Amino acid sequence: xxxxxxxxxxxxxxxxxxxxxxxxxxxxxxxxxxxxxxxxxxxxxxxxxxxxxxxxxxxxxxxxxxxxxxxxxxxxxxxxxxxxxxxxxxxxxxxxxxxxxxxxxxxxxxxxxxxxxxxxxxxxxxxxxxxxxxxxxxxxxxxxxxxxxxxxxxxxxxxxxxxxxxxxxxxxxxxxxxxxxxxxxxxxxxxxxxxxxxxxxxxxxxxxxxxxxxxxxxxxxxxxxxxxxxxxxxxxxxxxxxxxxxxxxxxxxxxxxxxxxxxxxxxxxxxxxxxxxxxxxxxxxxxxxxxxxxxxxxxxxxxxxxxxxxxxxxxxxxxxxxxxxxxxxxxxxxxxxxxxxxxxxxxxxxxxxxxxxxxxxxxxxxxxxxxxxxxxxxxxxxxxxxxxxxxxxxxxxxxxxxxxxxxxxxxxxxxxxxxxxxxxxxxxxxxxxxx
Amino acid sequence: xxxxxxxxxxxxxxxxxxxxxxxxxxxxxxxxxxxxxxxxxxxxxxxxxxxxxxxxxxxxxxxxxxxxxxxxxxxxxxxxxxxxxxxxxxxxxxxxxxxxxxxxxxxxxxxxxxxxxxxxxxxxxxxxxxxxxxxxxxxxxxxxxxxxxxxxxxxxxxxxxxxxxxxxxxxxxxxxxxxxxxxxxxxxxxxxxxxxxxxxxxxxxxxxxxxxxxxxxxxxxxxxxxxxxxxxxxxxxxxxxxxxxxxxxxxxxxxxxxxxxxxxxxxxxxxxxxxxxxxxxxxxxxxxxxxxxxxxxxxxxxxxxxxxxxxxxxxxxxxxxxxxxxxxxxxxxxxxxxxxxxxxxxxxxxxxxxxxxxxxxxxxxxxxxxxxxxxxxxxxxxxxxxxxxxxxxxxxxxxxxxxxxxxxxxxxxxxxxxxxxxxxxxxxxxxxxxx
Numbered sequence: 001x002x003x004x005x006x007x008x009x010x011x012x013x014x015x016x017x018x019x020x021x022x023x024x025x026x027x028x029x030x031x032x033x034x035x036x037x038x039x040x041x042x043x044x045x046x047x048x049x050x051x052x053x054x055x056x057x058x059x060x061x062x063x064x065x066x067x068x069x070x071x072x073x074x075x076x077x078x079x080x081x082x083x084x085x086x087x088x089x090x091x092x093x094x095x096x097x098x099x100x101x102x103x104x105x106x107x108x109x110x111x112x113x114x115x116x117x118x119x120x121x122x123x124x125x126x127x128x129x130x131x132x133x134x135x136x137x138x139x140x141x142x143x144x145x146x147x148x149x150x151x152x153x154x155x156x157x158x159x160x161x162x163x164x165x166x167x168x169x170x171x172x173x174x175x176x177x178x179x180x181x182x183x184x185x186x187x188x189x190x191x192x193x194x195x196x197x198x199x200x201x202x203x204x205x206x207x208x209x210x211x212x213x214x215x216x217x218x219x220x221x222x223x224x225x226x227x228x229x230x231x232x233x234x235x236x237x238x239x240x241x242x243x244x245x246x247x248x249x250x251x252x253x254x255x256x257x258x259x260x261x262x263x264x265x266x267x268x269x270x271x272x273x274x275x276x277x278x279x280x281x282x283x284x285x286x287x288x289x290x291x292x293x294x295x296x297x298x299x300x301x302x303x304x305x306x307x308x309x310x311x312x313x314x315x316x317x318x319x320x321x322x323x324x325x326x327x328x329x330x331x332x333x334x335x336x337x338x339x340x341x342x343x344x345x346x347x348x349x350x351x352x353x354x355x356x357x358x359x360x361x362x363x364x365x366x367x368x369x370x371x372x373x374x375x376x377x378x379x380x381x382x383x384x385x386x387x388x389x390x391x392x393x394x395x396x397x398x399x400x401x402x403x404x405x406x407x408x409x410x411x412x413x414x415x416x417x418x419x420x421x422x423x424x425x426x427x428x429x430x431x432x433x434x435x
Numbered sequence: 436x437x438x439x440x441x442x443x444x445x446x447x448x449x450x451x452x453x454x455x456x457x458x459x460x461x462x463x464x465x466x467x468x469x470x471x472x473x474x475x476x477x478x479x480x481x482x483x484x485x486x487x488x489x490x491x492x493x494x495x496x497x498x499x500x501x502x503x504x505x506x507x508x509x510x511x512x513x514x515x516x517x518x519x520x521x522x523x524x525x526x527x528x529x530x531x532x533x534x535x536x537x538x539x540x541x542x543x544x545x546x547x548x549x550x551x552x553x554x555x556x557x558x559x560x561x562x563x564x565x566x567x568x569x570x571x572x573x574x575x576x577x578x579x580x581x582x583x584x585x586x587x588x589x590x591x592x593x594x595x596x597x598x599x600x601x602x603x604x605x606x607x608x609x610x611x612x613x614x615x616x617x618x619x620x621x622x623x624x625x626x627x628x629x630x631x632x633x634x635x636x637x638x639x640x641x642x643x644x645x646x647x648x649x650x651x652x653x654x655x656x657x658x659x660x661x662x663x664x665x666x667x668x669x670x671x672x673x674x675x676x677x678x679x680x681x682x683x684x685x686x687x688x689x690x691x692x693x694x695x696x697x698x699x700x701x702x703x704x705x706x707x708x709x710x711x712x713x714x715x716x717x718x719x720x721x722x723x724x725x726x727x728x729x730x731x732x733x734x735x736x737x738x739x740x741x742x743x744x745x746x747x748x749x750x751x752x753x754x755x756x757x758x759x760x761x762x763x764x765x766x767x768x769x770x771x772x773x774x775x776x777x778x779x780x781x782x783x784x785x786x787x788x789x790x791x792x793x794x795x796x797x798x799x800x801x802x803x804x805x806x807x808x809x810x811x812x813x814x815x816x817x818x819x820x821x822x823x824x825x826x827x828x829x830x831x832x833x834x835x836x837x838x839x840x841x842x843x844x845x846x847x848x849x850x851x852x853x854x855x856x857x858x859x860x861x862x863x864x865x866x867x868x869x870x
């Protein structure tokens with residue numbers, strides 16, 4: 001028996017998400033250290049055995065876009081116009097956030113993500129040290145994007161300092177285990193083309209990813225056209241910000257030419273259906289056209305102030321419903337593709353080659369779902385497993401979570417953090433903040 | 436201490452849904468028999484005390500449209516064109532359903548509904564005796580609509596027999612407690628105007644509700660225009676089927692004139708956003724226009740073959756997202772209105788005057804949600820309670836359910852049925868059916 005080994009024993013179904021998209025029945029998974037060593041009928045004994053008779057095992061889900069500390073503003077403001085929501089409600093509070101708010105907000109997000117089966121998230125925020133601290137304690141993975149703006153805000157005393165922070169972050173976490181860093185210019189309404197050019201340099205110099213909001217709203221496109229006489233995607237190209245390391249988030253208002261440009265540069269795309277619908281962005285990201293042009297696409301929840309949860313199961317179903325409805329085509333966005341967007345495809349978006357599928361040699365990020373629930377019954381055949389995962393399950397159905405070979409949640413209980421303490425701490429720091 | 440009394444003690448929040456839409460903090464609810472006797476600071480002792488410190492109490496949710504036995508076909512066929520889905524996959528299996536399939540399918544639905552906080556559903560199916568048996572055992576409420584078609588199908592050996600069954604059902608359950616019956620002509624593609632006229636007679640004679648699918652698809656409207664030279668709603672009027680007892684389900688393709696007619700006759704409307712999106716119906720029910728014209732509207736999940744769950748929390752959020760997105764207006768369909776659609780408004784749709792809100796004298800149908808979960812934190816103020824219920828909670832968050840004064844679920848465990856036995860029985864009868 002090797003130390004730090006786990007055996008997931010006799011799983012009802014293993015949704016491998018391998019290249020053949022195999023779903024195995026009554027097989028086991030043997031994990032040693034932080035790697036999957038065998039999928040099938042392993043004979044090795046393990047430190048820890050997870051009986052999985054009635055359970056579905058799938059790769060840990062990957063959230064390609066969020067702002068984790070914004071859990072603090074969940075439900076704080078809803079059903080308002082974008083202007084009122086942001087300027088009157090969200091921003092005045094967010095601008096008072098100090099280190100402790102970032103830390104506890106992110107810790108709350110980590111708890112929610114673990115509970116909902118998400119083992120990896122791409123964040124886009126500030127005070128990254130605080131987020132890293134929370135992620136370290138929680139035991140999941142992330143890619144932390146240092147937000148870059150020209151506007152002086154709470155998060156951003158001056159661009160120069162922000163770049164210094166960004167470079168330090170990137171250097172510190174470039175090669176580290178569960179945490180990586182990236183550069184995250186905000187959008188053209190708040191960040192100048194010159195700043196985007198500097199970001200492109202960081203990408204080249206440090207070989208890191210670049211996350212940015214692109215074509216989220218009509219106003220953003222109009223702003224770019226008015227001020228720079230170019231559409232945002234053309235501006236990104238001009239600034240040297242289109243490459244396979246670029247992650248373009250939202251993309252509701254992209255044109256056919258924009259999609260071609262993404263394809264030419266192998267730009268990665270992130271779709272946030274729930275957030276975009278909730279904010280009424282006016283257009284829907286042309287997901288079908290993008291898939292047809294072989295773009296690599298992941299799903300993101302966006303922050304809690306505009307979603308209001310971090311549930312990738314909900315994101316999968318809503319994504320499918322939105323496009324079926326919008327295209328008047330019930331065959332659009334089938335269950336298998338939805339699951340791809342939060343596993344194998346998401347791993348490609350985030351340049352994580354040994355994540356996103358259950359295969360020997362891959363890192364051991366796995367989640368389990370107990371099927372002994374009315375809404376996950378019956379299971380007619382293998383297709384039903386997929387269908388029940390995408391169209392019936394929700395984050396709350398996740399029972400166990402393994403990340404980097406470690407058990408972070410067992411039968412609904414998180415092993416790394418004291419949930420109730422975090423809720424109480426969050427309550428207190430918010431009482432203080434609003435006083 | 437009175438027998439059959441329950442005290443919900445010191446609830447974190449009581450979302451009353453009374454006419455002022457009050458949300459009370461740290462109050463209690465005293466129930467005697469099947470009625471709410473006091474909301475506030477009752478001094479009475481009770482048989483059973485439910486401690487509710489961290490819980491939100493709300494009225495039991497009401498599902499205004501489903502086909503409960505179709506849980507058996509959950510995940511059996513998805514992502515297909517309407518024709519392929521229905522004729523190749525669903526109908527060939529459904530047509531083999533016998534009494535036991537209806538009974539166990541409906542029992543599975545009842546378990547799911549209790550778990551997800553739904554205490555009342557309007558069903559639209561056949562073999563109603565079997566559904567009634569399941570509902571009786573589960574302990575929830577329903578209004579069972581006897582499906583009426585002219586086409587000879589499995590469910591429907593001949594129209595004459597169906598009407599005999601319908602009349603028997605209606606007489607049997609007209610005045611009964613938790614179960615009521617109604618008449619449910621299918622739609623104009625399968626049911627003739629003459630048959631609709633006979634249904635209208637039953638409504639008048641027995642004073643019962645009439646449920647029917649109306650303007651769900653473009654084809655249905657075209658069929659009516661081609662065969663009867665009238666739109667479906669005009670045909671309903673001609674057949675005497677428009678009244679305050681009429682429940683018009685789906686209504687994706689209604690015109691402005693149709694809405695006016697609904698308003699004139701006080702017709703009730705049921706919206707099924709998830710099912711309509713999943714089947715890609717091509718148009719979205721004009722909910723905002725209908726609300727503006729003061730129509731009474733409820734939400735329905737539709738059957739599990741096209742949803743694929745019976746979760747009214749998901750239905751509320753999806754409804755809000757769909758219309759915000761479609762109307763390009765983040766202020767559309769706010770949280771409070773969404774909750775109304777599954778409580779007070781639904782009660783009006785179903786002509787249940789003492790359900791849908793937590794008020795003294797009302798029937799005791801109540802559900803509780805434990806807020807000690809990451810996605811239901813923080814709670815800034817009363818508004819956040821509503822927002823978290825609609826935009827963050829899912830059916831899985833319901834902890835306790837009371838219906839007709841009886842505790843049907845305590846801390847996630849159903850008291851009236853053996854869940855695992857039902858799953859196993861469903862598995863076996865389906866194995867048989869597919870052999």
